[in-house]
Amino acid sequence: MRDAMTASFYRVEGTLLPRHSVTAAAWLAVNAQDLRSRLPRLAQVVMSTALRAPGPLQRPHVARRLAWGCVRGMSEDRLIELGQAFFTSQLQPKIAAFARRLLQQSRAQGHQVVLLSNSPAVFMHPLIAELSATALVAPEFEIREGRATGRLRGPAMNGPDAVTWARKWIEQQHGQWARCQAYSSLGDDSYLLSAVSHPCAVNPDQALRQIAQRLAWPILEA
């Protein structure tokens, strides 16, 4: 009898690709159609970095909203085209060789590859074909009448929400949760890693490293 479907969940940022949200937002800002609007948009992204850095001002959610708010008023056509251009020029060359090997291994084990990302889908869509993934979960820019509102829409892929989404997805696919694997570099994904039977920390940040060491999860450094 054929085994039930199962999956490997990969956090894109830090695991498969370097973290890139600030550069990606800045890329969109400096490539707005109207030359005069480029500087204010870029200033918005720069301000968001102050709220991202560790310290008393740290507000990751506000920083994120501020950074991606720079696309407000930009057309959907432009966002898709610039997203693809950014992927081709900046992200594609940085996909780590070991990441490709990991994915290959997952596929060889009969796992479906599911990519999780907090970056807007316009940057991440080309990854599906590039890495032969089954699915991508990433937020989308909210579009009204062909123009971005500056807000992101889509499943929140942080903390316990990632677990809820992943379980639901497996159920929908009639898959087997017990055999699922998860790979991440973020402490925020410790919920997801602890929920699957085969967790793995890849290039972990400080928070995840501590948890991984305590729970004896495998740690991959590349």
Add this chain to the structure above:
Amino acid sequence: MLSHESSSLASVLAGRHILVTGGTGFVGKVWIAMLLERLPTIGRITLLVRSTKRETALRRFERIVETSPCFRPLRQHHGAKLGAYLGERVSIVEGDVAKPLCGLDETSATRLALGLDAIVHFAGLTDFEPDPLAAISINIRGAVHAADLASRMETPQLLHVSTTFVAGMVSGPVAEEVSAFCPAGKPFDAAAELRALEEECARIAPPRGSVASAVQAKRERIAVALERARALGWPNIYTYTKGLAEHLLTARRDVHVTIARHSIVECAVRYPFAGWNEGINTSGPLFWLLGSAFRELPSQPEHRFDVIPVDTVCRGITLILAAMLTRQAAPVYHLASSDTNPLTFGRAIELTGLFARRHHRRKDATPYERYVLQFLDAVPVSAEKPGWLSVPRLRNTAAQVNEWLKKIEVPHTLPAALQRFAGPEIQHNVTRITTSLNRIDVRLGRIENMLRLYRPFIHDHDYEFSTHQIHHLSAALSADDAAWCSFDVRDLDWRTYWLDVQGPGLQTWCFPLLYGERAPLDPRHDPPFALVVRPTPHESAQEKQHLASLEQIA
């Protein structure tokens, strides 16, 4: 409505004999190739082709079939047997729509007409500001001559291909009808207007042999025709003459005329292949301009830019022809996109800029393209409030700098020591810069003139052409026919079309012409392609009787 549940397009057109004028033009060629590829059961297509000094009509057609990329699918499909395949379905008749009876003699015209089921009249002059004499003889007289020929048919049927922009200088919804009024809203007599135009043009006759005065006379004729056109509500000579032709044709009682008006015809989506285009069409120069350092296009971003792929137009014409042959055709059809899937100028300009970015990112791009042009995007601006980078301002600045440089007299301006040291060098550079500025001024002048011609369509008016009739025909198609012949403009994704079809298509087929080069052609065959000409069929008893009666009258 076409009731195709029982009769497919193939059965409606099977065995039919169609005469086509303008079959060597952009749209006509795609239509003929598509028809011959998709409907091999068609009886016969007779092409009325002009001969040139170097080529007979037949050789001209053979060369087109041999080297035009438009006929690639047919060549690939039939290989060495294409000559025989076309010979069974295509006839070439030497003629000229500008001449009475399209250049045929009485007997040939009658004999040809009696065997026809319909005439499809594509022939036309599409320049916005041609010599009115040429526009009259091709766009107006040409249509009348095609109708005269059609009147000799047993069931006189003429499908006249026109433009949606005969609507003139109006904004808003445009109905599928020929109004009794001119676009300015006044009642008018098209025949009287034509007579008046011809008389005015005839008065402007240059003395023989003088080239300069011939050019001046042409300018005067254009000015006269433009004045008349604008008084009646048409923005240019093209729409004016096409509009007059429509009015003259619909006034005829001896021919059943159906009018197919298309909007701006652009690159093919599927047939003969994605991106196919020919000649310098409407959006080619705009595309080229927006890919250069030019930043500000006078246009209204919310106005519709009614573009339609050439193969979609051809599918529409096939549907209209089938409806005509089954006596179900409406008087006027629009083949356009603005009512069901509008593309705005704002979006078209942005997509063009995004395509230019792709182009400037290519590996062999110059540093100027890669690091400067790539990051400049064109924006729509109001013609009333030109920006700092608008063409008139740039031209003005160039002229001022030029004037200033001309005033510099190196021997008097420079100190003696510097003059001895670098005087000739500086004088040489001043002359060089002045020459460059003159050249730039000429180029900017051309762009300014082009934008003036385009202004009514890209800035002043917002057209919404109703396409209810053609969608009605398309909806009645069987699934098999719909697969290749539906009028599917609603499904067109403008982003994909603009970036992956239109941009590369114009770059390959149109831009070389803008640089004064030739568009690429397919390699010639060895041995050369030749149409296997079918012997002329014997005259039917009916034809003989009709010809005999004509002779009696004579």
